């Protein structure tokens with residue numbers, strides 16, 4: 001495996017801005033292991049983007065449970081953020097529509113008013 005930079009798992013949900021946990025089939029490299037005969041091991045990795053590059057970090061067995069928990073937290077936070085962004089967009093759209101409606105109504109009123117005056 002390439003280990004150019006010290007790749008460590010994020011410790012809190014706040015540190016996870018993208019990515020998630022994925023299971024991959026791997027070979028450990030030992031010649032007389034069952035994986036050499038095709039029975040690959042199953043390992044969990046954390047995939048994320050760092051400066052546009054895909055980074056893959058192995059999740060050690062003792063870390064799996066706690067790390068999966070904070071990843072799910074991060075995903076929930078992301079979904080929440082996206083949802084509230086969508087909501088405020090919709091609110092803005094409604095506001096614009098209301099303004100347009102109001103403008104049309106007041107224009108109409110003015111027209112009627114002018115008509116009545118003449």
Ligand SMILES: [Zn+2]
Pocket residue numbers: 027028029030033034035036041
């Ligand atoms: Zn093996």
